[in-house]
Amino acid sequence: MVPVIELANVRKTFGSVVALQGVSFDVCPGEVHCLLGDNGAGKSTLIKVLSGVHQPSAGTIRIDGKDILFKSPRDAYQAGVATVFQDLAMLPLMSISRNFFLGREPTKGRGLLRRFDARHADQVTREEMVRIGIDIRDPGQAVGTLSGGERQGLAIARATYFGAKVLILDEPTSALGVHQASMVLKYIAKARNDGIGVVFITHNINHAYPIGDRFTLLNRGTNHGTYRKSDISREEILRVMAGGEDLDTLVETPGVVV
Amino acid sequence: MSATSAEPAKGIHIKKKGIGSDSKRLAKQSTFARIMHRPESGAVSGLLFVYVFFLLFANGSGMFGADGMLNIFKVSAELGILAVSVSLLMIAGEFDLSVGSMIALSGLMIGVGVTKLGLSLPVAVMMAFVLSLLIGAFNGYLVVRTKLPSFIVTLATMFILRGVAVAVTRLLTGKTQISYVVNEFNQDSWVVSIFSGHLFGGLFQYLAEHGVITMRPDGLASVPGIPVSILWWVLVTALATWVLLRTRLGNWIFATGGDANAARNMGVPVDKVKILLFMFSALMATLFATVQVLESGSADTMRGIQKEFEAIIAAVIGGCLLTGGYGSAVGSLFGALIFGTVQVGMFYTGIDTDWFKVFLGLMVLMAVLFNDYIRKMATSSR
Numbered sequence: 001m002v003p004v005i006e007l008a009n010v011r012k013t014f015g016s017v018v019a020l021q022g023v024s025f026d027v028c029p030g031e032v033h034c035l036l037g038d039n040g041a042g043k044s045t046l047i048k049v050l051s052g053v054h055q056p057s058a059g060t061i062r063i064d065g066k067d068i069l070f071k072s073p074r075d076a077y078q079a080g081v082a083t084v085f086q087d088l089a090m091l092p093l094m095s096i097s098r099n100f101f102l103g104r105e106p107t108k109g110r111g112l113l114r115r116f117d118a119r120h121a122d123q124v125t126r127e128e129m130v131r132i133g134i135d136i137r138d139p140g141q142a143v144g145t146l147s148g149g150e151r152q153g154l155a156i157a158r159a160t161y162f163g164a165k166v167l168i169l170d171e172p173t174s175a176l177g178v179h180q181a182s183m184v185l186k187y188i189a190k191a192r193n194d195g196i197g198v199v200f201i202t203h204n205i206n207h208a209y210p211i212g213d214r215f216t217l218l219n220r221g222t223n224h225g226t227y228r229k230s231d232i233s234r235e236e237i238l239r240v241m242a243g244g245e246d247l248d249t250l251v252e253t254p255g256v257v258v
Numbered sequence: 259m260s261a262t263s264a265e266p267a268k269g270i271h272i273k274k275k276g277i278g279s280d281s282k283r284l285a286k287q288s289t290f291a292r293i294m295h296r297p298e299s300g301a302v303s304g305l306l307f308v309y310v311f312f313l314l315f316a317n318g319s320g321m322f323g324a325d326g327m328l329n330i331f332k333v334s335a336e337l338g339i340l341a342v343s344v345s346l347l348m349i350a351g352e353f354d355l356s357v358g359s360m361i362a363l364s365g366l367m368i369g370v371g372v373t374k375l376g377l378s379l380p381v382a383v384m385m386a387f388v389l390s391l392l393i394g395a396f397n398g399y400l401v402v403r404t405k406l407p408s409f410i411v412t413l414a415t416m417f418i419l420r421g422v423a424v425a426v427t428r429l430l431t432g433k434t435q436i437s438y439v440v441n442e443f444n445q446d447s448w449v450v451s452i453f454s455g456h457l458f459g460g461l462f463q464y465l466a467e468h469g470v471i472t473m474r475p476d477g478l479a480s481v482p483g484i485p486v487s488i489l490w491w492v493l494v495t496a497l498a499t500w501v502l503l504r505t506r507l508g509n510w511i512f513a514t515g516g517d518a519n520a521a522r523n524m525g526v527p528v529d530k531v532k533i534l535l536f537m538f539s540a541l542m543a544t545l546f547a548t549v550q551v552l553e554s555g556s557a558d559t560m561r562g563i564q565k566e567f568e569a570i571i572a573a574v575i576g577g578c579l580l581t582g583g584y585g586s587a588v589g590s591l592f593g594a595l596i597f598g599t600v601q602v603g604m605f606y607t608g609i610d611t612d613w614f615k616v617f618l619g620l621m622v623l624m625a626v627l628f629n630d631y632i633r634k635m636a637t638s639s640r
Contacts, residue, residue: 073523089523091516093584093636098509103525105506115504142636 001028002065004197005166010059019045023223027197034208035201037218051083052076080165084155092144097125128157149180153187168199173207297577298589300628312603321606324471334598335491341572341590342498343542347535351515351582352408359419360543361562369436369557379444394540398533424559440555454552456483487549498587515582575625
């Protein structure tokens with residue numbers, strides 16, 4: 001299967017700091033590819049390269065097998081790469097449907113009478129939210145009234161509705177409680193079933209392992225391998241993420257059981 | 259130590275949460291609560307309070323006669339024209355402190371145009387409108403480019419514009435006031451009637467002749483009609499409300515003030531929105547100035563002082579948050595009406611008008627606290 005997005009041997013340096021070194025990474029349609037790594041492993045840099053915020057210093061990006069250069073996040077977006085950053089680009093004081101269509105408002109009428117088609121916006125928002133599994137009472141209620149998990153769901157629904165082929169989720173579960181996080185995992189599963197390639201960035205193995213199809217382990221800017229779920233255990237991932245030895249030292253501390 | 263179970267944990271019984279969403283366990287909001295959550299609800303209740311107060315204490319003083327009411331509406335209309343543009347700007351997260359100076363400058367542009375450059379009144383008014391749009395665009399451009407708070411940038415232009423207005427006027431005329439801007443040659447111009455005329459004069463005369471409203475000794479009605487400025491006020495407010503609630507631009511205005519960065523990420527042209535709104539506030543300042551100049555017939559460098567603050571007060575009472583992203587255009591209409599009612603009402607009740615500013619300050623405090631409360635209600639996870 002041709003990956004929907006592919007990074008080949010990407011290197012990214014900031015001055016003398018090497019943030020990424022020879023990283024290759026790809027996502028196929030209808031799969032969840034988890035990007036795992038501890039703080040400072042290069043996860044953020046990698047997604048910024050994927051989403052067009054940074055340009056790689058060396059190496060190539062391919063969309064559907066063709067070489068491409070993202071000059072800006074807009075280029076990436078137009079190529080079907082939607083990134084849901086941690087701030088979600090949501091306005092808490094604005095309604096759900098206005099947030100859903102922000103910057104891409106449907107209009108009716110012509111010329112001076114061209115106006116925001118609120119009814120259409122409300123209807124689509126409600127349908128798309130139900131499709132992802134959130135039953136909203138009123139698309140006119142403020143986004144601030146939604147829970148953290150529901151906001152993630154809204155961001156995912158918005159990205160998929162506007163034709164994303166690749167969905168990059170930056171730590172979507174990190175600030176959430178157990179129940180909310182499992183809801184978000186369900187939204188991710190829905191997006192995968194729609195044939196979208198999902199890049200799921202996290203450092204929480206308990207969230208990544210149940211949903212992931214493949215796992216890429218980053219450490220200090222280099223790729224420590226990409227594995228299918230059947231080829232790697234939860235414990236092994238955890239060990240690599242922690243840098244191999246840190247956990248062992250922790251075990252030796254009296255009174256701590258890992 | 260808390261009670262620790264001796265048995266191994268197994269199959270702890272818990273109540274399942276609703277599937278998918280927590281919103282199911284919530285009752286439907288009542289209509290009353292929905293109305294109370296509108297940004298302008300504070301201003302409407304404030305207005306009701308003010309009217310109850312004056313009905314109790316000023317009834318029979320003539321305040322609620324045709325004369326008094328028209329006075330209230332006239333004062334409110336002029337402030338309201340400014341407040342509506344300031345509201346939009348505040349919703350987009352910016353301030354314009356230069357509107358007061360803009361009023362003086364625009365008035366003087368009309369005055370200089372007519373008396374010194376020999377322009378006809380329509381051309382002079384047109385020139386003032388065009389120049390004000392340029393100045394507004396400059397304000398906006400400065401804010402967008404420097405990324406400084408607009409509070410500081412427009413504080414600077416407030417002094418610059420006032421200074422230019424005074425200096426140039428004195429240079430050209432030797433005085434700080436220009437009289438006879440409206441004179442015997444141009445007083446019948448159509449510009450005079452669309453900016454300072456009266457509507458329904460015949461109707462008011464008819465009402466006076468039939469004793470519905472009072473008549474002056476000379477046989478004319480006590481009020482000549484409804485000042486056109488009131489029509490301008492209602493029109494501009496209606497237009498702004500429509501734009502805010504029913505167009506893409508309105509959505510962008512809210513988003514720009516709510517979180518400019520998020521809005522930019524979603525493709526909203528944040529800078530253009532801001533510049534456009536600064537142009538609108540300069541334009542409304544000029545509308546205010548035109549009404550004033552054509553009504554009084556003269557222009558003065560002292561015009562419009564403190565109007566920028568009065569407009570902000572009306573906008574805040576109308577439900578705008580100082581931090582942007584929330585507010586209402588129609589709310590500013592109610593805010594201006596409270597302002598006008600109290601100002602005129604104090605005159606009729608015989609309360610020393612020195613207390614007016616004390617009242618204003620208290621109103622602002624109350625409005626800010628109320629807005630804060632409404633915002634918390636609107637965004638709390640219900």
